[in-house]
Amino acid sequence: xxxxxxxxxxxxxxxxxxxxxxxxxILTYETESGDxxxxxxxxxxxxxxxxxxxxxxxxxIGGIDLGQLQEAVTREFLNLNDEEKNVRSVLTRMEGGFISxxxxxxxGQ
Numbered sequence: 001x002x003x004x005x006x007x008x009x010x011x012x013x014x015x016x017x018x019x020x021x022x023x024x025x026i027l028t029y030e031t032e033s034g035d036x037x038x039x040x041x042x043x044x045x046x047x048x049x050x051x052x053x054x055x056x057x058x059x060x061i062g063g064i065d066l067g068q069l070q071e072a073v074t075r076e077f078l079n080l081n082d083e084e085k086n087v088r089s090v091l092t093r094m095e096g097g098f099i100s101x102x103x104x105x106x107x108g109q
Contacts, residue, residue: 001028002046002055011048017107019099020046021092022057024077026069029053037062040069042077043088045095049106
């Protein structure tokens, strides 16, 4: 499960290709062996093409329990000053537009 500025969503098999700007939060995914993994992530981008899901974030914290991850999100990623928030907002919009154009080119549109 991933979190965007508009809310959280999951990716199931056969989902259409997509790109999404990620918001700070807990990213959950399942490994091929069925293990569930939790990561605290900063803002970034998620791209799903075919069976591949690629994620790029500025910072990620893993390897600690879920409660500590939520504290890390609050401490490390959500306490930004206004200037940092504005810069990140602009960069997120630029990244989202860039990814959308790449997907359009891949699909011949």
